[in-house]
Amino acid sequence: MLNVKVLGAGCPNCKRLEATVQKVAAKHGLPVEIEKVTDFEEIMKWPIMATPGLVVNDKLVSAGRIPSESEIAAWLTA
Amino acid sequence: MSRLLHPSIASPQRSDLRSVFILGLSAVVWFVAYNAIQPLANWLTYDLFRLPAGSHLGESVAFFLYDVPKILLLLSGMIFLITVVRSFFSPEQTRAFLGGKREGVGNVMAAALGVVTPFCSCSAVPLFIGFVESGIPLGVTFSFLVAAPLINEVALVMLFGLFGWKVAALYVLSGLIIAVLAGVVIGRLKLERYVADFVWQIKTGHGGGVDGKPTWTQRFEMAWQSTREIVGKVWLYVVIGIAVGAGIHGYVPESALVAIMGKNAWWSVPAAVLLGVPLYSNAAGIMPVVSALMEKGASLGTVLAFMMAVVGLSLPEMIILRRVLRPQLIAIFIGILTVAIIATGYLFNLVM
Numbered sequence: 001m002l003n004v005k006v007l008g009a010g011c012p013n014c015k016r017l018e019a020t021v022q023k024v025a026a027k028h029g030l031p032v033e034i035e036k037v038t039d040f041e042e043i044m045k046w047p048i049m050a051t052p053g054l055v056v057n058d059k060l061v062s063a064g065r066i067p068s069e070s071e072i073a074a075w076l077t078a
Numbered sequence: 079m080s081r082l083l084h085p086s087i088a089s090p091q092r093s094d095l096r097s098v099f100i101l102g103l104s105a106v107v108w109f110v111a112y113n114a115i116q117p118l119a120n121w122l123t124y125d126l127f128r129l130p131a132g133s134h135l136g137e138s139v140a141f142f143l144y145d146v147p148k149i150l151l152l153l154s155g156m157i158f159l160i161t162v163v164r165s166f167f168s169p170e171q172t173r174a175f176l177g178g179k180r181e182g183v184g185n186v187m188a189a190a191l192g193v194v195t196p197f198c199s200c201s202a203v204p205l206f207i208g209f210v211e212s213g214i215p216l217g218v219t220f221s222f223l224v225a226a227p228l229i230n231e232v233a234l235v236m237l238f239g240l241f242g243w244k245v246a247a248l249y250v251l252s253g254l255i256i257a258v259l260a261g262v263v264i265g266r267l268k269l270e271r272y273v274a275d276f277v278w279q280i281k282t283g284h285g286g287g288v289d290g291k292p293t294w295t296q297r298f299e300m301a302w303q304s305t306r307e308i309v310g311k312v313w314l315y316v317v318i319g320i321a322v323g324a325g326i327h328g329y330v331p332e333s334a335l336v337a338i339m340g341k342n343a344w345w346s347v348p349a350a351v352l353l354g355v356p357l358y359s360n361a362a363g364i365m366p367v368v369s370a371l372m373e374k375g376a377s378l379g380t381v382l383a384f385m386m387a388v389v390g391l392s393l394p395e396m397i398i399l400r401r402v403l404r405p406q407l408i409a410i411f412i413g414i415l416t417v418a419i420i421a422t423g424y425l426f427n428l429v430m
Contacts, residue, residue, distance in 0.1 A: 008200070009200070009203070009398070009401075011198070011200030011201075012200075013198070013200065014200075040203050040204070040207070040401060040402070041276055041280060043204060044204060044207055044208075044280050048204055048208075049169035049170055049173065049201070049204050049205050049208040050168075050169050050196070050197075050198070050201040050204060050205065051200060051201050051204055064168070064169065064196065064201065065300065066303075068299070
C-alpha cells in the first residue's frame, strides 16, 4: 500500500492534485492511500513554500504545482 | 526508470526543439490574427451587418467585435510569456536571494521579486512562514506579500490592451513603490508581536527539496496550462464587460461623467477603492467598463486606484493570512495599503 499525502489547506489546486493522483492510481491499478494534510503546522514539516505539495511514502516529490499524470505515475511506480 | 516517464525526460533536446517549433508557429498565427482583428471587425459591422458608420449601434458593435478578440488574444499571449518568465523563479530561490538583505534594499528586492515569483494567494501562509523562519525581516516579507498580488498579470494585460503601455508601466511602477513603502512602514512599526506564536516556534523540515531545473518543454507546458486556466476563468467576464463597455462607448454622451468621475470630484478615488474591494478577481470584466467610462470623462488616477483595490486588497488572501497574523496586524496591513492606493490615485489625478 502506497501512502500519498497531499499538502495544502483546501485550495482548488490541492483538490485537483488529489483527483489526479486518484486517477493515475486507478489507471495503473495501484493501491494507494491518500491523506490530506491541511494543518499548516503539519504541512510545514516538509520544506515547501508553495502548496499543493505531494508526498509519496514520506518523500516530498513536488510542491507549488500540479504535476502531469506521467510524472505522478513515475513517482507511484518508482 | 520506467517507461511511464515523460518522453521529454528521455530526450530533452529533441523534444525541446519540437516545442520551440510549435511555439514559433503559434506566434506567427497569433500575430496574423491580432493584425486581422480591426479590418475584420469593421468589415463585419459596416459591410456584413450594414450598420451605418457613426451610428450608436454601429459604434457599439464595432467596439465589441474589435475589443473581445483583441483582449482575449493579448491575455493568452501575455499570460503564456509571463508564466515562462516566472518558471525561472521559485519561492525557494527568492527566499535565498532575500536572506541577509538589509531593510531598504531588501524591501526593493522583495517587491521586484514579488512580481516575477510564481505566487498564488493560497500559498501565502507557507510562503510567509518560510520567509520569517529563515530570518527575513517582517517588513521585507510584507513588501513581497503586497507586490505579488498587487501587480497582477491579468490587470497588467487589461491595462495594456485598453489604455496602452504607458498606463500599464505606471501601474507596475506605482505598485512597486507602494509595496516598498508598505513594507518599510510595517518594518518600522515593529509588529512582530502580532504574528501568531506558532510561526516563531515552527521548525520546517530541511533538505530533500524538490524540483530540479525544468526543461523548456516543461516550461511551455506549465505556461500552456496556466494560460488555459486563467483565460478559462476570465473570458466570460471579459466578454460581458466589453459588451457593457461597448454600450457605454456607443450611447453615453461625451464627457457625461466628468462631474462624477473626473479629477475634480475629490471623492471619486476613495469611492473607486471601496467599490474595488468586493470585486476581487473580476478585474477582467470590470476593466473594459472602466475604460469606456474613462473615455467619457473619468480620470486616470481613479482608474488606477480602482484596479489596485480590485487586485491588491484581496479578501481571500486576508482570510488565509489570518492563520498566521493577529487581527491587529491584518488591520494595519489593510489600512496602510488602502491609504497608499488612495494616495496613488490622487497623485495621478494631480499630475496627469
